[in-house]
Amino acid sequence: MHPAFSVIFFTVASGAGFGLFALLYLADLLQLGGGLSRQQVSVGGAIALVLIIAGLLSSVGHLANPKNAWRAFSRWRTSWLSREGVFAVTFFPFAFGYVGLSFLDLGLEGLLLTLGALATLLAWVTVFSTSMIYACLKTIRQWNTPLVPANYLALGHYTGALILMLIANQGEVDRAPYYFLVLAFLVAAAFLKGLYYFWIGSPVAASTIHTATGFTRAQVKLFDAGHTHGTFLTQEFGFQIARRWALALRIFVFLAGFVIPFVWLVQAGPEVSGGAVVALIALLGVLAERWLFFAEARHVVNLYHGAQRC
C-alpha cells in the first residue's frame, strides 16, 4: 500500500492526543501521585486537543475531493471511517467542557468528571474506530486482524503517557506512578508490535493467484498486465519496498520506539530528566512504525499485477 504522509501523521498525532486525554482524565480521577493541579490538567488537555485537531485536519489532506468531506458523517451505520468521524466530532464538546472547566477552576467537580468520563470513552471508541478502518478490510491480510486495534490503542496510550509524564514532571505530584505508567504501556506496546510482526511473517489462509484467476490445476503467472504504464491500481497498491529496507525499518521502530526510551527511562529512574527528548525519539519510532504498517500491507489486487500470493 502507498503510505500517505497525511494519514501517517493523522494516526500518530491523534492517537497520541486521544491516549494523552484518556490517561490525563484517569490520572485526574484517581488522583494519581497526589493529583495533578487544575493548571496541569488544562495544559495537558490543551496539548491533547491540539494533537487531535492537527491530526484530523491532516487526515483531510489525502482526500482528492475534500469539498464533500462533510458527507463523511452520514454512513456511520456501516462504515468505520464514518464512525470515526462521528465519534471524533462528538468527543470535542465533552473534551472542551472538561478542559475548559479545569482551566476556569470553578470547582464543579461532579460535572467536570462526568464530562471527562464521556470524553474519555469517546476517545477510546475513536481510536478503536480508526484502527477498524484498516482491520475490517478482508482484502489486506496484514491488516485484517484484532492485533491492529490492539496496536493502535497500545501505541496511542504509550505516546500519550510519555507526554503525560512530561506534564507531571512540571508540578508538585509524585512522579513515580506516571513513570511506571509509561513503562507499562511501553512494554505492552512493544510486546503487541512484536506479536504483530511475528504474525504477519507467517501467512495464513492467503489468497493466491490460483483463487484470483480460478486456474487451480496448473502454475499461473502474469504474462502482461495490459497497460503500458502504471495505473491508479499500481500506484495505490503496488508499493513495494525491498525486504532489506523493511528489516532495517523494523529495527529502527524497535530501537527508537521502545529500546532507547526503555533504557533511558530505566537508567534515569522516576526523577527522569530530558523526557522531551525520549518522547521525540519514541514518536519518531512510532512514525516509522506507521509508515511500515502501510508499506508492508499487501493488497489482494496485486495478484492481478504479478504477485503469486498475498
Added chain:
Amino acid sequence: MRLGLVIDLDVCVGCHACAIACKQWNASGTTGPLSDYQPYGAEPSGVWFNRIRHFEVGEYPHNKTINFPMSCMHCEDAACVTVCPTGASYKRAEDGIVLVDQDKCMGCNYCSWACPYGARELDRASGTMKKCTLCVDRIYDETIPIEERQPACVLTCPAHARMFGDFDDPDSAVSRAVREREGYQLLPELGYNPTNHYLPPRKAPPIPTENLGQPGFKERLKTFANKLVKR
C-alpha cells in the same frame, strides 16, 4: 433482478476491444469524462473501467495464454458500498448495479481498498472514484433498438466472449452458461459473492510435439541431401 456479465475465457482473444468500447461509451456517460494523463507522453495513464490482463497457465510445452478481462463484479456483498463513508457508493436494489454518485464522492480511496478486483479507479482530474456502470445509461435507453440495450463491451466483443443478463432468472443466457460450463467467481474465499462469472477454457488434449512418427520419403531425401552438401 441481478444484472451482470459472463466472460468466456475460452474464446476471449485479448484484443482489448471491450476496454476501448467501454472507454468510448463511458467517457461521455453518467460518470464521465474518464481522464487521461499524458496520453501522448512518456508515461501514458488514465481511468479505465475495464482492463484485460494476460496470464500464462501451465508450463511449456503444456502452457496456454489466457486473456483475462476484468471490470466491476457488481458483488452481492459489496464491501466497497459498506465502507463508503459518504454514501457515494451504492448498490441499486432493483438490478444490483453498483454505482458511485459523483456529486457525493470525496475521493478518500477507501472503496478501492475494499475492492479485491481492482474495479475502482480514482479520477485525479475530478477527485472522484469511477467504476464500471454496466452501461446503466445504455441498457435502459428506450430510444435505441432493444438488441442494442447491452453494455458497450458486450456489444463490441468480436469473439462473443461476453454475455450480459439477469442472474436471478434461471433461464437467462448467463445463468444457463454458468450452469452448463461450470462458470465460477474470482476470489470466492473473500466472500463478496461477485455477480460476474467466468467460464473456464475448455479442456483439450495437448497437441503432441515429440515422437511424431517416421518422416516421409521427401523428408528422408532432404536429410540425405543435407548430409551431402556442406554448408
